[in-house]
Amino acid sequence: MAGRRPRVVVVGGGFGGLAVARELRGVPVDVLLVDQDNYHLFQPLLYQVATAGLEPADIAYALRGILRRIPNAHFFMAEVVGVDWDASCLLTAAGEKIPFDHLVLAAGATTATFGVPGAAEHAFALKDLRHAVALRSHLLEQFERCAAHPELIDEGLLTVVIVGGGPTGVEMAGALRELFTKVLAKDFPALEVWRARVMLVEMADSVLTAFHRSLQRDAARALKVRRVELRLGTSVSRVTPERVELSDGSHIPARTVLWAAGVRANSLADRLDVPQGRGGRIVVGPDLSVPGRPQIWVVGDLGAAKDVEGQLLPQLAPVAMQGGRHVARSIRRRLEGRPTERFRYVDKGIMATIGRRAAVAQLSFGLCLTGSLAWLAWLFLHLVILIGFRNRLSVLLNWTWNYLTWDRAARLILGPNVRDRSAEPSAPSRSPAADRTTST
């Protein structure tokens, strides 16, 4: 390498990619982080932006602001479209070639609609800030339209169908019910807001299948108390602009469908000519490098990392963060001529919140929490993981405000303007659930 420091290129500024960059601070390498957005997004709180509790800047942090504190790391904003393996170069949509010595792929996952007709076109995804703002605006617009034309309630304008009973679906369902009953019922005193429906459709026979049975039951109970309609053991067979058709033959008039039923590796994985496993995830060896390509590493949702028993690891932020740190240490070991080690994910637990003082938490050492205690643990943990003191302060201020006043300050309709819409009445203002082009 003749005096030149090895160059580590990291694709993706999410939990995994950032962990790599941070762990390489002070290591004699040059780190280049590439992302198509200029911010790190705290995805676990995205549903609160969609339900008007938080603003985008509360859960997003400029990547350049983070990397300022890592002298050997730099940022490059670009859409990655592939890799030239012979030249060891990353290829961008704008035609740039970015040479690397080590390449860490941490481009995450997108929504998978499994070919369900209409889902990609008519359902909302909840994977980035644009989705959250579009969903928030769309929801509030339905209420405004019903305020003018209450007969539209019958056509499902106030019905939200959430597909998928995992943490995203459950958290969204609970937050929507609170938004409806505590905020919008006051905003729309003349509207029969009690007729607004939130339906959660889940193929399995319970919500939160990754949790203990008792927590699944607790979560289902908390959802029912909040009048979320659970359709378990049911799948969606079709989505149209006006309704959702279910596997049991019924159909629900609904103008808002959130697809939270599945994820697929970012489509970048499909363009790399490397073996892929379930959900398009890139096959990796025990040290998270790509078999046969020891200088290519995959971190987080994009890769098919396994535990010692050969089970695929879940696509969760902690897996990505620990994987990122592991890869950074592995690169360091390589540079020092030492062998790499197997990645061992330390599962500290999982949690999901249903609403005010209602959450479930399953900690690794066998402890299960529910209710207020789980909820406080959830709040505390998310505040701690959130990047940046200002964001923590702002989220804390908003949460306190929302808790004390039942208010939601961000209930602003900021989608495409009324003017734009009236020019093109047939153009859907919703964003597709599936991103079929490559994103980093």
Add this chain to the structure above:
Amino acid sequence: MAGRRPRVVVVGGGFGGLAVARELRGVPVDVLLVDQDNYHLFQPLLYQVATAGLEPADIAYALRGILRRIPNAHFFMAEVVGVDWDASCLLTAAGEKIPFDHLVLAAGATTATFGVPGAAEHAFALKDLRHAVALRSHLLEQFERCAAHPELIDEGLLTVVIVGGGPTGVEMAGALRELFTKVLAKDFPALEVWRARVMLVEMADSVLTAFHRSLQRDAARALKVRRVELRLGTSVSRVTPERVELSDGSHIPARTVLWAAGVRANSLADRLDVPQGRGGRIVVGPDLSVPGRPQIWVVGDLGAAKDVEGQLLPQLAPVAMQGGRHVARSIRRRLEGRPTERFRYVDKGIMATIGRRAAVAQLSFGLCLTGSLAWLAWLFLHLVILIGFRNRLSVLLNWTWNYLTWDRAARLILGPNVRDRSAEPSAPSRSPAADRTTST
């Protein structure tokens, strides 16, 4: 009216329209506020959203949240397209007819480009939240592009031309320079950010022509200290996607042009078949009603209200607020069978801020302030006028944070996605300066 309470329909939820609704609280009328957005926008701080210092929810407040506290007022979200005078009905773009007994028009103003070629297509306006977020995203994108291709600086990617030396232009120019030198210079350590230019073009021979001569000089000095390039006595003859052509024959390569040179009454005024004055403003009598139509009132930027000497009143928030209160009282007098009174605007002063500890304020009783004192007065006054305790707290938090850290938390690129852009490389991501369709 046989038992029915008179219905006052107010078009526009800005400073003027809100003042009407608030002043009619408890008066035996039904108030219906109509706006195409679901929020009140605090326009004076819009430039801080455009320069990443504040978030949209900090300066916008849900109109339904405000009207909750006025039992006799309700909200209707619609785009107003005209009035059926014979039926005394407001007409909306969706085809609704809204009957009224009194109609208050407070739809504000839009940007006027005076037919300058290319201005409407290629310059940004700064009149609503979408403009501000689009401008912020566009600006940050130019820096990201230059980080990849520094040679593009020569093509004007880091040059912002602001057209118009009024308060908006001056405040934007100062805020941009602070963003560049204090925030982006640190974000882009490898980029020659000192080469980024902010040029302020003003047709008159000074900035802030509405202020005292001495304050004009102070403001110009403060701008020059911040390296804003002043082009006074100069006008813009053409705007293209790549450059701005000036009346002196020179042209400036610039990819970001902000049009802050003029306003025109909302185009709703053109559709009402009522006499219009300068800038399309609706001619009004001394009590702000439309001559010959005693139950039609015009408040704020939309109307051509005059002072006792026959001078047109300026298009400022305090004029709209006082006018709104006057019209509400006049409607009350009408209902009580009393004659209406002339509207007398009480000018308490004007102020503009250039940057940190730099502002100019001209108070009505002859007092002129500059520097830190004017700046503190400006901060205090804007916090006080801002609606909602949470918004005040959030703005105060953000201002304190920005002041202490020189940080700007909202520097997020949230315009159309890289994916969308790469699909249509020639589509401009900027919003047109002139809204040529009706908006309320």
